[in-house]
Amino acid sequence: MRTPAEKVSSTGHETHVPERHVSGRIANQARRPRLFRVTVERFQEFAGRMKLRSKFLLSLVLVIATMTGGTLLAVRQSMQGQAQRQVEEDARNSILTFRVMEQQRRLVLSRKAELLATLAYMRNGDPTVIHDVSHDPWQSEECDLFALVDGKGKITALQSRIADFPADVASESIRELVRGAGGRDWWVNGKKIYQVVVKRFYKDPPVNSVQMGEVIVGREIDPARAKDLGRILASEVVFQSGENVEVSSLPPLEEQEIARQLKGETKPQDAQLDKKHFYTGSLELLPGAHPNLSFIVLKSDEEALASLGRLNHLLVGLGLIVVLAGVTLVYVISDTFTKPLGSLMEGVRALEEGDFGYPLTAAGGDEVARVTRAFESMRNTLEHNQQQREQLEEQLRQAQKMDALGRLAGGVAHDFNNLLTVIKGNSDLALERIKPTDAVRGNCEQIRRVADRAAMLTRQLLAFSRRQMLQPKILDLNELIVEMGRLLQRLLREDIEYKTQLGEPLGRVQADPGQMEQVLLNLMVNASDAMPKGGTLTIETENVCVDERYAQSRQPLAPGDYVMLAISDTGHGMEPSTKARIFEPFFTTKEPGKGTGLGLATVYGVVKQSSGYIFVDSEPGAGARFQIYLPQVPDKAEAVLVEERAAKLRGGQETVLLVEDETDVRMLTCEFLKSAGYQVLTAADGEEGLDIGKRFASEVDILVTDVVMPRMRGPELAKHLKKELPDLKVVYMSGYTEEFSEVPSHLQGVYFLQKPFSRDGLLRKVHDALKGKPIEPIDRPAFSLRIN
Numbered sequence: 001m002r003t004p005a006e007k008v009s010s011t012g013h014e015t016h017v018p019e020r021h022v023s024g025r026i027a028n029q030a031r032r033p034r035l036f037r038v039t040v041e042r043f044q045e046f047a048g049r050m051k052l053r054s055k056f057l058l059s060l061v062l063v064i065a066t067m068t069g070g071t072l073l074a075v076r077q078s079m080q081g082q083a084q085r086q087v088e089e090d091a092r093n094s095i096l097t098f099r100v101m102e103q104q105r106r107l108v109l110s111r112k113a114e115l116l117a118t119l120a121y122m123r124n125g126d127p128t129v130i131h132d133v134s135h136d137p138w139q140s141e142e143c144d145l146f147a148l149v150d151g152k153g154k155i156t157a158l159q160s161r162i163a164d165f166p167a168d169v170a171s172e173s174i175r176e177l178v179r180g181a182g183g184r185d186w187w188v189n190g191k192k193i194y195q196v197v198v199k200r201f202y203k204d205p206p207v208n209s210v211q212m213g214e215v216i217v218g219r220e221i222d223p224a225r226a227k228d229l230g231r232i233l234a235s236e237v238v239f240q241s242g243e244n245v246e247v248s249s250l251p252p253l254e255e256q257e258i259a260r261q262l263k264g265e266t267k268p269q270d271a272q273l274d275k276k277h278f279y280t281g282s283l284e285l286l287p288g289a290h291p292n293l294s295f296i297v298l299k300s301d302e303e304a305l306a307s308l309g310r311l312n313h314l315l316v317g318l319g320l321i322v323v324l325a326g327v328t329l330v331y332v333i334s335d336t337f338t339k340p341l342g343s344l345m346e347g348v349r350a351l352e353e354g355d356f357g358y359p360l361t362a363a364g365g366d367e368v369a370r371v372t373r374a375f376e377s378m379r380n381t382l383e384h385n386q387q388q389r390e391q392l393e394e395q396l397r398q399a400q401k402m403d404a405l406g407r408l409a410g411g412v413a414h415d416f417n418n419l420l421t422v423i424k425g426n427s428d429l430a431l432e433r434i435k436p437t438d439a440v441r442g443n444c445e446q447i448r449r450v451a452d453r454a455a456m457l458t459r460q461l462l463a464f465s466r467r468q469m470l471q472p473k474i475l476d477l478n479e480l481i482v483e484m485g486r487l488l489q490r491l492l493r494e495d496i497e498y499k500t501q502l503g504e505p506l507g508r509v510q511a512d513p514g515q516m517e518q519v520l521l522n523l524m525v526n527a528s529d530a531m532p533k534g535g536t537l538t539i540e541t542e543n544v545c546v547d548e549r550y551a552q553s554r555q556p557l558a559p560g561d562y563v564m565l566a567i568s569d570t571g572h573g574m575e576p577s578t579k580a581r582i583f584e585p586f587f588t589t590k591e592p593g594k595g596t597g598l599g600l601a602t603v604y605g606v607v608k609q610s611s612g613y614i615f616v617d618s619e620p621g622a623g624a625r626f627q628i629y630l631p632q633v634p635d636k637a638e639a640v641l642v643e644e645r646a647a648k649l650r651g652g653q654e655t656v657l658l659v660e661d662e663t664d665v666r667m668l669t670c671e672f673l674k675s676a677g678y679q680v681l682t683a684a685d686g687e688e689g690l691d692i693g694k695r696f697a698s699e700v701d702i703l704v705t706d707v708v709m710p711r712m713r714g715p716e717l718a719k720h721l722k723k724e725l726p727d728l729k730v731v732y733m734s735g736y737t738e739e740f741s742e743v744p745s746h747l748q749g750v751y752f753l754q755k756p757f758s759r760d761g762l763l764r765k766v767h768d769a770l771k772g773k774p775i776e777p778i779d780r781p782a783f784s785l786r787i788n
Contacts, residue, residue, distance in 0.1 A: 057330055064326035072315045079311055083304035084279075091281035091299035094233040098283065098295060101232075105195055105219060106185055112143055113199040113217040121201040125150060125212050127157035134159040145194055145218030151211050160220075177216065186285045186293050187218060188241045193293070194218035221247050236278070236298035238262070242291030250298075258298070267296065277301050344372050347379075356383045417755035422664040424451040424756050425672065451756070472510045472610070474635040477541050477565055478502045480516060488539075491524055495534030503542040507563045507632035511610045519606050522599040523567045523626055529590065530571030530624060540566040544629065557613050562629040569625075574618040582616065654701040654770060655679040659689035659717060660733065661709040665755075669704070669733075672759045673766070686712025693721045700725065702769055704753075704762075707734040718750070729769040733757070 119129045130146045148157040177187050177198065187194045196218035203210045221229075221239060230237045230249035238248040238258060245259040254273050261271050271278045278298040286293040343361060350358035360376050427448040434441045481488075481500060489498050520539075527537050544564045551559045574582070581587045583604040607614045607628055618624035656678045660666035666682055673680045681696060683689035686709050693700055703721060705714040718730045730750040751769045753762060 060330040061323075061327050064330070065323050068319050068322045068326070072319045076308075076312060076315060080308055083308055084301065087279050087299050087301045087304055088281075091235070091279050091297050094235050094297040094299065095281045095283050095295075097233055098229070098237075098297070101229075102185070102195070106197065108142065109195065109197040109217050109219060110199075113197040113215055116146065116215045116217060117199040117201040120148060120215055121203075121212065125156070130157035130159045142219055143217050144220040145196065145216065147216035148213060149216070150213045156213075184286060184289070188246065188286075188291075188293055191246055193221045193239050193241070193246050195221065223247055223249070233297060236300075238296040238298065240294045240296060262296065267294070271298060273298075277305075344375060347372075347375060351379055351382075356380075418662050418665055420451055420756035422668050424448060425668040425759060427451060428759050429668075429671065429675075472512055474508050474633060475511055475513060475516065476506060476508060477516070477563060477630075478504070478506050480513065481520070481539060481541070484517060484520060488520065488524055491521070492528055492537065493534070496528060496531055497536045499536060499538045501538065501540040503540075505543075506541055507543050507561065508635060509563050509610075509630040510633045510635075511612075511630060512606075515606045515610075519603050519628070520567075522603050526599055527567060527569035527571065527624070530569050530573075535570035535623075538566075538568045540564075540568070542566075543632070546629070554613075554615065557615075557629060561632040563632055565628040565630070567626045568623065570623045573620045573622045573624055574616075575620055579616055579618055653677065653679065655681065655696070655699045656766065657681045657683070657689060657693055657696075657700045657703045657705075657721075659683045659686060659703070659705040659709065659714065661685055661706060665706075669762065672762050673704075675759075676763050678766070685709050686714065686717040689717050690720055693717075694724060697724050700728065702729040702731065702766060704731045704733065704766065707732055729772075731765055731769050 116129070116133055119133065120126070123129050125148070127148055130148050134143075134146045144160060146157075146159045147155060150156050177184065177196065185195060185197070187196045196216055198214055198216050200214050201212050203212050226237055226239065226247045227249040236249050238250070238255075239246050240259075240262055243259075243263045245255055245262065248255045248258070250258060250273075257273055258271060261268060267280060267282045269280060271280055278300050281297045281299070283295045284292055285295055347358050347360045356379055360372055427444050430444045431441065431448065434444060481502065485500075492498055524537065531537070542564045544562045546554070546557055546559050546562060548559055551557050578589060582600050585598055585601040587601075603626075604614060607630075611631055613629040615627045615629075616624065617627070656673050658666060658670055658673065658680055659682075660669060661684055663684070666684065670680050670682055679699075681692050681700065683692050686705075688711075689703075689705065690712065693703070700721075703718060705717055707714040714732055714734075718728075718732075721728055722730075731753055732750055733753045733755060751765055753765045757765075
């Protein structure tokens with residue numbers, strides 16, 4: 001008796017592999033990577049011994065061959081893809097063409113059905129009308145099915161021109177067709193497919209709407225008509241009901257094969273018949289029906305592939321010609337390139353080591369000489385770019401420092417505004433209540449003066465940080481300088497000569513007149529301090545059209561039309577380290593106690609907020625020149641009105657809703673308003689203000705609110721209350737306009753009160769709002785400026 005191992009061996013189903021064969025395969029697998037490395041090393045060694053000319057020749061030949069082959073392959077792939085897309089597009093177009101033909105056939109059948117329905121109505125539903133119409137060539141042309149159904153759904157007459165139409169047509173199938181009248185254009189009866197139209201006819205229309213019955217007119221799709229349709233569409237067509245192919249333009253064997261491939265819920269995008277490839281497109285003729293009837297188009301790509309094959313032969317021949325021509329051309333010119341290339345390579349090595357001065361020879365006008373000159377130009381550009389990069393890095397650090405200082409200054413000024421509002425307001429109240437002979441009146445006046453000075457400092461900080469409220473107008477700088485001429489001259493000592501060079505005619509700019517006066521004053525004072533031994537101060541204006549070239553030399557100045565304002569002095573000038581910090585707040589070169597360090601910082605902020613640019617040119621001992629570029633505007637200059645000091649305002653009996661999150665500011669403002677006779681409702685945040693405003697909606701006449709508050713911002717509160725009270729007046733209180741950056745639309749149609757404010761300023765603003773006086777435009781910060 002044999003063991004199981006012997007049985008397996010005797011049947012031959014198990015093969016024993018000798019151990020030496022296994023070890024041999026492992027050794028071969030380990031030897032292959034080693035062989036590859038050895039081959040690569042030998043090739044590298046061989047290439048290292050080749051001359052430059054040979055390397056150059058071989059490299060260019062390989063490059064030409066690779067690029068030619070890649071290009072031809074890409075062209076072939078592109079053409080193949082284009083051919084495929086064209087065939088797919090033809091299949092879709094065939095579907096669209098069939099839909100058009102289907103609609104036309106349906107219109108014809110509809111006309112026939114309407115005529116038949118009319119005859120049936122005229123003959124009171126007589127079944128003989130079907131026989132008469134079916135034997136009338138003019139009436140029954142291209143119509144293969146006629147049927148008449150009475151009002152109860154019973155088939156009273158059925159006639160078909162097709163000889164093999166089954167005599168035992170299921171009545172239920174006809175009834176189902178009648179029940180779906182209007183929603184089904186196709187009918188499948190066994191192996192027969194019809195395009196049908198069902199029309200109802202009524203007794204004495206339109207007076208009587210009693211239905212007498214329906215007529216059915218249909219056109220059969222048989223194999224002959226399927227082949228005619230295929231010739232029209234230049235494709236093979238298939239009509240599939242469920243998973244069965246009922247009619248097609250294919251031969252019987254191919255019809256069976258396509259029926260096998262089309263089985264399944266989803267139709268394949270392509271099919272294969274007798275070594276022919278087809279792209280398919282399908283259209284559901286009875287959507288939602290079970291089984292569904294689908295029309296399928298098979299578009300062959302045989303013609304496209306034949307054209308692609310001819311193109312492939314042409315591309316191969318063209319590729320060989322290009323490679324041979326390239327090899328010949330490279331062989332001729334390779335020797336000319338090798339000698340100057342050696343010198344060029346030395347220049348490259350020197351550039352790698354950071355030597356920008358290695359001498360290069362570029363004699364002649366051939367390609368290598370041009371490449372050498374281009375390399376030399378590139379080397380000079382790299383050297384220039386390196387220097388420019390260092391300069392831009394320094395400018396970036398300066399801009400980041402100025403931005404950080406601006407944010408810090410703006411934040412400090414914002415917090416101080418709330419404190420100064422309380423200090424200044426309470427000092428005003430105290431002065432009103434203290435008699436002129438009281439001993440503490442002088443202390444209160446000193447407190448008010450110090451508060452005013454502190455408010456001036458905060459305004460300068462806000463100007464530097466571009467958060468100050470501006471009232472921009474269309475200005476003529478020449479008129480502004482002339483009007484300030486006498487004041488400017490009084491600021492200068494007698495040993496300083498004052499000159500003006502005003503360009504005529506001068507373009508207009510949009511800026512705050514008061515702030516531009518402050519800019520002139522600050523620059524004049526700065527220039528005067530820079531000339532302790534006297535000198536000349538010059539103010540210039542000029543229209544400047546900045547082009548691309550000039551803008552490059554004055555970065556970040558953008559091209560465009562500007563008005564240039566320049567103030568020059570012949571003072572002691574500035575060191576580069578001083579010039580880099582002159583716009584920083586609190587930076588000053590004056591002795592302690594003789595300057596705040598905010599003069600030029602204010603100039604910087606005003607110019608920047610006015611969408612302008614400022615540049616400083618100065619050398620030690622050569623004076624300084626400040627140039628300000630402001631964009632021109634096309635409007636005419638507006639008259640700068642002198643603000644009249646309003647008389648003491650009397651309050652009214654109106655009700656004011658006051659919303660302020662700072663307790664001290666809220667209490668002071670409430671006292672101001674009550675002292676003027678107003679009725680005041682107070683809230684500590686936006687949500688509380690909204691609740692009070694809704695509860696006292698009939699009484700509130702005006703809303704006075706802070707902008708930034710917890711739980712709900714002031715503009716959002718105003719928006720909600722305006723829905724309840726469309727005529728509600730709104731006055732915003734804030735320290736700077738950046739708080740409106742998220743809601744710029746709320747700046748329109750409201751009044752604004754800048755902190756710190758006085759009692760008269762508050763009452764005047766509330767009075768103007770209640771009386772509906774015009775609102776002065778408030779300028780939001782502009783961030784287009786960059787400082788040089």
